[in-house]
Amino acid sequence: MPDSWGGGVAALAVTGMVARLIDFGYRVALVRLAGPELVGVFRVIFPIFGTLSALIGGGIPPAVANLVARKHKANDDEGVRRVVQLGLYLTAALGVAMALVVMFTAHWLAGAVVHEPRVASGLLAIAPALAIVPVSNVFRAYFQGTARLVVPAWSQLVEELAQVTAGLGLVYLMAARGPAAIVAAMGASVTMSELAGLIVMRTAYHLPPAAPSGGDDFSYIVRFALPMTASRVLGSISGSVSALLVPNRLAKAGYTQSEAMSLYGQLTGMAGTVAGFPVTISFAVVYAMVPQVAAAANSPRRRAKAALEKAIGLTALVALPAMVVMALAAQPLMKLFFGDTAGSHLLVILALASPMSHLDMVMTSALQALGKPGVAFRNFLLGESLNLAVIWLLTGRPQWGVAGVALAGAIATAVEAVFDYVAVSRVIGRRVSLAGALRPAAYAAGLGALLLIWRLWS
Numbered sequence: 001m002p003d004s005w006g007g008g009v010a011a012l013a014v015t016g017m018v019a020r021l022i023d024f025g026y027r028v029a030l031v032r033l034a035g036p037e038l039v040g041v042f043r044v045i046f047p048i049f050g051t052l053s054a055l056i057g058g059g060i061p062p063a064v065a066n067l068v069a070r071k072h073k074a075n076d077d078e079g080v081r082r083v084v085q086l087g088l089y090l091t092a093a094l095g096v097a098m099a100l101v102v103m104f105t106a107h108w109l110a111g112a113v114v115h116e117p118r119v120a121s122g123l124l125a126i127a128p129a130l131a132i133v134p135v136s137n138v139f140r141a142y143f144q145g146t147a148r149l150v151v152p153a154w155s156q157l158v159e160e161l162a163q164v165t166a167g168l169g170l171v172y173l174m175a176a177r178g179p180a181a182i183v184a185a186m187g188a189s190v191t192m193s194e195l196a197g198l199i200v201m202r203t204a205y206h207l208p209p210a211a212p213s214g215g216d217d218f219s220y221i222v223r224f225a226l227p228m229t230a231s232r233v234l235g236s237i238s239g240s241v242s243a244l245l246v247p248n249r250l251a252k253a254g255y256t257q258s259e260a261m262s263l264y265g266q267l268t269g270m271a272g273t274v275a276g277f278p279v280t281i282s283f284a285v286v287y288a289m290v291p292q293v294a295a296a297a298n299s300p301r302r303r304a305k306a307a308l309e310k311a312i313g314l315t316a317l318v319a320l321p322a323m324v325v326m327a328l329a330a331q332p333l334m335k336l337f338f339g340d341t342a343g344s345h346l347l348v349i350l351a352l353a354s355p356m357s358h359l360d361m362v363m364t365s366a367l368q369a370l371g372k373p374g375v376a377f378r379n380f381l382l383g384e385s386l387n388l389a390v391i392w393l394l395t396g397r398p399q400w401g402v403a404g405v406a407l408a409g410a411i412a413t414a415v416e417a418v419f420d421y422v423a424v425s426r427v428i429g430r431r432v433s434l435a436g437a438l439r440p441a442a443y444a445a446g447l448g449a450l451l452l453i454w455r456l457w458s
Contacts, residue, residue, distance in 0.1 A: 009314070011153040012284030019160040020280055024273070026164045034171050034182050041118050041179070042186040047243075048109065049126060049190075051236040052102065056094040057134025058232030059225025060087055061141040062368055066294045067220060068145025069369075073295035081207045083217055084142045090221070091134035102127040121180040125187030132194040139201035145291050148204075152287075155200040163193035227377040228368065234377075238384045242391060246405055249395035263402040266343030271406070274333055275350040278322035282315040282358045286365045293369035304370065305428050311362050313436025319358040320437065320444035326351035328451040346406050353410030356417045363420030367427070375423050383416030 031039050064087040071079035102109070102123055110120035136155075143151045167189035174181040243264075250260035292307040326333065330344040330351070367376040387408050394404025425431045 009149070009284045009288045011150045012156075012287055013281040015153040015157040016280035016284055017277070019156050020277060022160045022164060026160075026167060029164075029168060030171065030186070033168060033175070034186070038118075038179055038182050039186075041116060042122050042183050044116060044119055045122050045126060045187065047236060047240045048113075048123070049130070051233060051240075052098055052130055053133050054229060054232030054236055056098045056130065057091050057137055059228030059230075059373070060091050060134065060221060061137035062228050062373070063087075063221040063224035064138050065141035065145040065290060066224060066369060066371065067217065068142055069291035069294035072146050072291075077207075079217075080142075080146070081209070083221075084138065084205075084207065085209065086217055086221065087138040087141065088135060091138050092131070095131035095134045099127045099129075099131040102130060118179050118183055121184035122187035125184040126190050129191040129194045132191065132198050136194060136198045136201060139198070139205055142205065143201065144287060145294070147288070147291050149284075149288055151201060151204045155197040158200050159193045159197035162196035163189050166192040224371070224373055227373040231373070231377045231380050234381065234384060238388065241388060242405070245388065245391060246395055246402070249392065249404075250401060252396040253398045253401055255401070264405075267346050267402050267405055270334065270338050270340075271343040271346035271350055274337055274347055275326060275354060278318050278354065279358070279361075281318045282361055285311050285314045285318075286361050289362070290365050290369045293366055294371075302430075304366075305430060305432055308362065308366055308424070308428075308432050309436050312359070312432070312434060313440070315358045315362055316355070316437035316440040317443075319355045320440045321447050323351050323354050324444045324448040324451065326354070328448060328455070346403060349403060349406040349410060353406075353413060356410070356414040360413055360417035360420055363417060363424050366424045367420060370424070370427050372423070372427055375427075376420065379416050379419040379423065382419065383412040386415055387412035 027039075064083055067083045068080050071077075071083060106123035106127065107117075107120045109123060110117050140152045140155070143149065167186060170185035170188055171182055174185040246264050247260040250263060255263065289307055289311040293304045295303075327348050330347040331341045334341050334344050334347060364376050364380070367373065367379075390408035390411055391405055394400040394407060395402065397404065400407070421432065
């Protein structure tokens with residue numbers, strides 16, 4: 001029995017927020033237990049892990065979710081089973097192959113690519129997760145496509161709890177065996193958490209095996225997956241380039257290497273963490289919207305339009321009040337979370353840009369659900385190119401510094417959101433209304449007035 005739309009969104013939002021809070025506490029505890037240096041060594045693995053995960057499974061699960069939603073809408077249960085089975089075969093084969101490659105090349109990657117030998121043990125321990133993650137994502141795509149959103153919500157929470165338990169437990173046990181063992185323990189905790197999430201979803205999946213899938217399903221998945229995979233890989237590469245570019249440009253602006261890394265940490269580790277909390281709720285809304293839009297892609301487009309407008313209204317209800325709170329109470333929020341007001345000005349920039357970021361989430365997902373991932377990739381490429389260009393122009397100027405990185409992201413996201421919005425309206429054949437954001441805007445304005453009065457009287 002499918003979950004209700006609202007119930008699924010609520011489950012995803014609540015478990016997502018809880019998972020974020022658990023992850024935040026886990027990172028703090030891990031730094032205290034293992035030390036910031038070894039945690040930093042382990043975090044170096046994630047750009048590699050993210051890029052490889054995107055290569056093997058970045059596009060197949062969204063394609064499965066899209067096809068499942070359409071076949072589920074048409075009551076084609078056999079078709080749903082065939083699509084899920086095909087997705088599982090493809091991702092399992094690719095995942096196992098990539099895991100073996102990483103295991104055999106871990107020491108080479110650590111020495112020649114990362115230039116940090118201690119990373120090797122972590123790569124060996126996290127490699128099996130490359131075979132688990134894409135398979136898990138296919139099961140997650142099935143539950144998304146059939147609107148059973150409570151299962152992915154619970155799996156997310158179980159994954160987080162498993163990582164905390166395994167991570168802290170293994171690091172404590174390995175503490176006396178040296179840095180390589182500690183890094184391996186952190187890598188093993190990721191693998192164990194992904195395995196726990198897979199067990200939850202596989203237990204909830206009760207469909208019997210299906211006949212072999214037809215060529216049409218395979219060709220659709222390939223056509224859909226290619227631009228989606230390219231987007232994920234481009235995002236990983238862009239993030240890596242940005243992480244390398246920003247310290248160099250800050251050094252040009254006159255900052256020392258230590259100051260540059262500290263400022264970048266204020267943006268990504270402090271202001272970015274606070275700004276990311278509301279995104280959890282918007283993600284839940286978008287996740288629930290995708291199957292509705294996908295199912296309506298071949299039916300009257302007014303249904304897709306209605307689902308989009310509902311998602312815009314709900315995300316605005318989150319994004320606009322959150323923007324006001326983060327912008328007007330940036331210093332108290334940073335003090336509350338980190339005991340320091342450093343980076344408050346960065347949070348203000350991220351807050352003012354956040355509504356466009358939420359809108360872009362909705363529009364990008366809508367293009368993918370409507371079977372236009374190539375258009376979404378083109379606009380994403382434009383946004384990422386603009387982001388890196390503005391970082392290059394602003395970050396090297398002393399008057400901007402790391403604030404130029406925040407502004408670059410804001411400009412790029414706004415441009416991408418506008419292009420995605422125009423593209424969605426064109427595909428649907430009618431303009432998607434933004435009127436659903438008017439009432440949340442009024443609430444946000446009232447909240448802003450109260451905060452200003454509080455600031456004046458405090």
